[in-house]
Amino acid sequence: MLLGSTGSIGTQAIDIVRRNPDKFRVVAIGAGGGNVRLLAEQALELGVDAVGVAKATAAQDLQLAFYSEATRRGWATGDFRLPKILAGPDAMTELAQWPCDTVLNGVVGSLGLAPTLAALRAGRTLALANKESLVAGGPLVRAVARPGQIVPVDSEHSALAQGLRGGTAKEVRRLILTASGGAFRGRTREQLVGVTPKEALAHPTWDMGPVVTINSATLVNKGLEVIETHELFGVAYRDIHVMVHPQSVIHSLVEFHDGSTLAQCSPPDMRLPIALALGWPDRVADAAPGVDWTTAHTWELRPLDEEAFPAVALAKAAGEAGRCRPAIYNAANEECVAAFTAGDLPFLGIVETLEQTLTDAPDFAEPGTVDDVLAAESWARAYARERIAGGKGA
Numbered sequence: 001m002l003l004g005s006t007g008s009i010g011t012q013a014i015d016i017v018r019r020n021p022d023k024f025r026v027v028a029i030g031a032g033g034g035n036v037r038l039l040a041e042q043a044l045e046l047g048v049d050a051v052g053v054a055k056a057t058a059a060q061d062l063q064l065a066f067y068s069e070a071t072r073r074g075w076a077t078g079d080f081r082l083p084k085i086l087a088g089p090d091a092m093t094e095l096a097q098w099p100c101d102t103v104l105n106g107v108v109g110s111l112g113l114a115p116t117l118a119a120l121r122a123g124r125t126l127a128l129a130n131k132e133s134l135v136a137g138g139p140l141v142r143a144v145a146r147p148g149q150i151v152p153v154d155s156e157h158s159a160l161a162q163g164l165r166g167g168t169a170k171e172v173r174r175l176i177l178t179a180s181g182g183a184f185r186g187r188t189r190e191q192l193v194g195v196t197p198k199e200a201l202a203h204p205t206w207d208m209g210p211v212v213t214i215n216s217a218t219l220v221n222k223g224l225e226v227i228e229t230h231e232l233f234g235v236a237y238r239d240i241h242v243m244v245h246p247q248s249v250i251h252s253l254v255e256f257h258d259g260s261t262l263a264q265c266s267p268p269d270m271r272l273p274i275a276l277a278l279g280w281p282d283r284v285a286d287a288a289p290g291v292d293w294t295t296a297h298t299w300e301l302r303p304l305d306e307e308a309f310p311a312v313a314l315a316k317a318a319g320e321a322g323r324c325r326p327a328i329y330n331a332a333n334e335e336c337v338a339a340f341t342a343g344d345l346p347f348l349g350i351v352e353t354l355e356q357t358l359t360d361a362p363d364f365a366e367p368g369t370v371d372d373v374l375a376a377e378s379w380a381r382a383y384a385r386e387r388i389a390g391g392k393g394a
Ligand SMILES: NC(=O)C1=CN([C@@H]2O[C@H](COP(=O)(O)OP(=O)(O)OC[C@H]3O[C@@H](n4cnc5c(N)ncnc54)[C@H](OP(=O)(O)O)[C@@H]3O)[C@@H](O)[C@H]2O)C=CC1
Pocket: 003, 004, 005, 006, 007, 008, 009, 010, 030, 031, 032, 033, 034, 035, 054, 092, 105, 106, 107, 108, 109, 111, 129, 130, 131, 132, 153, 154, 155, 206, 207, 208, 209, 210, 211, 212, 270
């Protein structure tokens, strides 16, 4: 099951499936509804049983897209069976419970929380790219997930999961997440004034969807990943570190208490962690090219400039405090990224707004239900939007 099949993660997952028909079969796919042509193309190529679109009004366009795709393929009516269409805001959650072994959650944003919980409750293995669901609803996810039921897709967390195979939890001293540094790596705070969405979208090493790319530029992505690390591996925030690694070849490191450190290395290509998550615990041969060991390489690791990029420290504090503050951090960021992309908020205003939103947030309790998360998110979204509309953070 692929949720977010039309996106960067989804299309790369399909590449893995296409090249490994003996290992994987996709039974259903889902996406927002912004690209029904691609969704129909994928559905007919993969021969899925069901297709979901979150935008209810996209259902009719999807139906039409099936027929044009069938015509393009030279298929006559009667030669093929149309997949069942699920449409509306609950479509991803319904699909997450569809009979299958593994659900890959590759949708973007904390709207991925309901499908994450549904897949876990239905007993599926969850290949998780949608880090926002874990950040927003960590305590809810922890309460329903069996040990080992979530397999990380995020490159750093896949690296950590691989490194942790090399020792026991008791032997771990610290986890080190690597960060490319994003589009503005090496800049001072002053040099970030006036940077544009186009510049922020020019990621130095990874080709990804727009939201995660802008989050890389602000380092909010690394903030989300620190919380994701804590939620996935149960390691204390004080033992989770971030290092800037411009080459994006070392995807993260595990240090053990004897002073030994294990790193996972491969050229930046998400098909490797996606394939590993789909096949977990087995590796999929030739998922992506490996490092070329016949040439010279220089791999750097540098401390993060926390003054220019305070987003990681903010996320750590939010994670340590709990009580929906990670959900507030993420929801405010989703609003800020949309505003920055639309030209309504300057780049530095993103993290400034996050900080102010966290400062002014009322005290929420630890979430016990999805509604608790939604209440905190809805407060944060409204607060951030109001600040942005009022020209604050500009
Ligand atoms: N791309 C990457 O390399 C990496 C991504 N991730 C994480 O994976 C997730 C996906 O990222 P990425 O693939 O880059 O994002 P993209 O923007 O490329 O794709 C997003 C996907 O989500 C779908 N979508 C959008 N809105 C909805 C909705 N309301 N309901 C259901 N589906 C929706 C989109 O469908 P539509 O086409 O219809 O809009 C699309 O299929 C994010 O959480 C990201 O942080 C993590 C590590 C690496």
